[in-house]
Amino acid sequence: MTTDYGPLAxxxxxxxxxxxxxxxxxxxxxxxxxxxxxxxxxxxxLRFVPAAVLAALVAPSxxxxxxxxxxxxxxxxxxxxxxxxxxxxxxxxxFATIAVGLFALWTxxxxx
Amino acid sequence: xxxxxxxxxxRAALPSLLGLVPFGLVAGIAAVNAxxxxxxxxxxxxxxxxxxxxxxxxDLLAQDASxxxxxxxxxxxxxxxxxxxxxxxxxxxxxxxxxxxxxxYLLTDVGYALSITEFADDEGTxxxxxxxxxxxxxxAIWQLATIAGVFLGTGIxxxxxxxxxxPLVFLTLLVSEVSDRPRLVAALIGGSVxxxxxxxxxxxxxxxxxxxxxxxxxxxxxxxx
Numbered sequence: 354m355t356t357d358y359g360p361l362a363x364x365x366x367x368x369x370x371x372x373x374x375x376x377x378x379x380x381x382x383x384x385x386x387x388x389x390x391x392x393x394x395x396x397x398x399l400r401f402v403p404a405a406v407l408a409a410l411v412a413p414s415x416x417x418x419x420x421x422x423x424x425x426x427x428x429x430x431x432x433x434x435x436x437x438x439x440x441x442x443x444x445x446x447x448f449a450t451i452a453v454g455l456f457a458l459w460t461x462x463x464x465x
Numbered sequence: 466x467x468x469x470x471x472x473x474x475x476r477a478a479l480p481s482l483l484g485l486v487p488f489g490l491v492a493g494i495a496a497v498n499a500x501x502x503x504x505x506x507x508x509x510x511x512x513x514x515x516x517x518x519x520x521x522x523x524d525l526l527a528q529d530a531s532x533x534x535x536x537x538x539x540x541x542x543x544x545x546x547x548x549x550x551x552x553x554x555x556x557x558x559x560x561x562x563x564x565x566x567x568x569x570y571l572l573t574d575v576g577y578a579l580s581i582t583e584f585a586d587d588e589g590t591x592x593x594x595x596x597x598x599x600x601x602x603x604x605a606i607w608q609l610a611t612i613a614g615v616f617l618g619t620g621i622x623x624x625x626x627x628x629x630x631x632p633l634v635f636l637t638l639l640v641s642e643v644s645d646r647p648r649l650v651a652a653l654i655g656g657s658v659x660x661x662x663x664x665x666x667x668x669x670x671x672x673x674x675x676x677x678x679x680x681x682x683x684x685x686x687x688x689x690x
Contacts, residue, residue, distance in 0.1 A: 355500030356526040363505050363526065366535050370522055371512035377658060379569035381551035386565060391555050396688070400678050402552040403581050405655035405678025406545070407639035410669050412656030413663040414632035420490040424562040430629070437633050441640040447480040454633040455483075458626055 429461035469590040474598020477579045478606070484631030485575070485603065486610045492519050493614020499527035503615050510611040513574065514604065517668065518542040519611075541667040548675055549577040556584050556592045568596055573607075576600030576632075578638045586641075646689065651682030 356363070385391050391399070403435030415434030418424040426432075443448070489510075496506035501523060513519055524610040525535040549572055556614025557568055579672040583590055643649050662670025 354527040355498070356592060357529050358500075358526060358532075360502070360505065362532060364508070365684055366522060366526065366532060366539075367505065367509045367512050369536045370509075370539040373536070374513055374515055374518065374543045374546070375570060376548060377540070377543055377546045378550055378572040379548055379566070380526070381554045382557050382565050382569050385551070386558055386560070390558070393560075395551070398683050399552050399555070401648060401651040401679045401682030401686075402548055402675065403578070403585070404639065404642045405682065406548060406552075406671075406675045407578060407635050407642060407652045408538035408652035408656035408678060409659035409674030410635045411632045411639055412660045412674070413670065414629070415636075416656070416660045423501040434636065435630070437636055438640055441637045443639060445637075446515060446587075447477075450637045451480050451483060451633045451688060452629050454636070455626070455629060462626075 427465065429458055429465055432461050433458035467594045468549075470594040470641050471598040472602075473590070474579070474583075474595040475602045477583065477595075478575065478599045478602035480635045481575050481579075481603065481631065482606055484628055484634060485540035485606045487627045488516050488631065489607050489610025490617075491522075492516050492557075493611035493616075494618055495520055495614075496523045496611075497615050499523040506615045507608075507612055513539070514570070515543050515546075516607070521554055530631055538667060541669075545574075545668070545672050545675065546572055548672075549574075549581075553577060553584075556580075560593060564589070564593060568593070568600070571596075571598065571600035571604055575634060576603045578635060582638050598655060644662055647682045647686040650685045651678040654678045654681040676690065 358366075371405075416425065417428055417430065419428065433454050436457040437450050440446075440453045441450040444463045492510065493506060496509060496519070497503065501509065506523075509519055509522070513522075521542055522535050522539040525538060530633055550576070553572070559567060560568065575600055576596070580592075581597075582597045584592060639652060643652050655674045657674075658677040659670050659674030662673050664670070665673070
């Protein structure tokens with residue numbers, strides 16, 4: 354399917370999404386640069402943003418809830434994710450984690 | 466040593482190439498398939514620079530959805546970046562205005578994740594140079610990949626699952642981030658809610674997961690401390 358919208362409408366969308374996205378990115382960088390430091394209560398919460406966000410980014414890519422616990426666990430992406438997590442834990446090396454993780458995914462994909 | 470920190474940032478971003486390149490190719494191909502001209506497709510990638518929202522926007526344009534729906538959907542998908550902005554802002558407090566603007570434009574999932582774990586780990590790193598290296602490399606890779614997608618089409622077979630490299634980048638960073646009990650709880654709750662909410666509209670599963678994770682981390686931290 355291709356769009357029936359003309360160039361003007363498409364450029365308007367590009368500009369609107371671009372400006373709004375920039376405003377979101379700049380929002381707190383602007384705010385915390387103007388007020389005197391980050392409020393302590395906010396700072397308390399911000400410490401947990403990386404762990405919470407990273408987990409929320411990763412989990413849906415490796416956990417696909419099946420009808421049973423076994424079906425959820427015996428899944429190429431889940432098993433490859435567990436193997437990759439172990440490699441990350443022991444080596445703290447991103448390239449090794451990606452290489453082993455992808456290889457595990459292909460292996461489990463061929464076996465399961 | 467500022468240029469060293471810049472190079473360290475670029476090096477940190479390189480493994481995510483594996484995941485970003487196919488994603489960028491797809492974004493470029495999808496834009497052209499939806500009926501955008503090459504210039505419009507590349508313009509979208511340069512101006513917006515946020516893959517998931519670019520894909521959503523061209524998909525909705527192809528379906529001739531109302532322009533308001535196209536814009537609102539794409540913008541809501543990017544709301545998660547407000548959390549990145551708040552989380553990384555304390556490290557940018559001393560920057561000049563023009564660098565704040567550049568850093569804001571370059572803020573993505575990968576750029577944020579790489580930088581925030583490095584900043585929390587190593588006090589001596591130049592925030593600006595490391596960030597410009599990591600987020601700038603992500604930007605360059607993304608633009609080249611979408612341009613390649615616009616002009617070349619895809620070459621990588623779907624079955625290779627190269628896209629799985631992106632969650633593996635986040636997984637590596639997550640493992641090094643989970644250093645104490647409150648953070649472990651934040652990760653477990655955040656991940657669980659995101660899995661439950663995977664089919665919620667507008668990427669709200671991710672935002673809900675992140676907020677639930679932060680909330681539970683704060684609660685556990687207060688009870689323990």
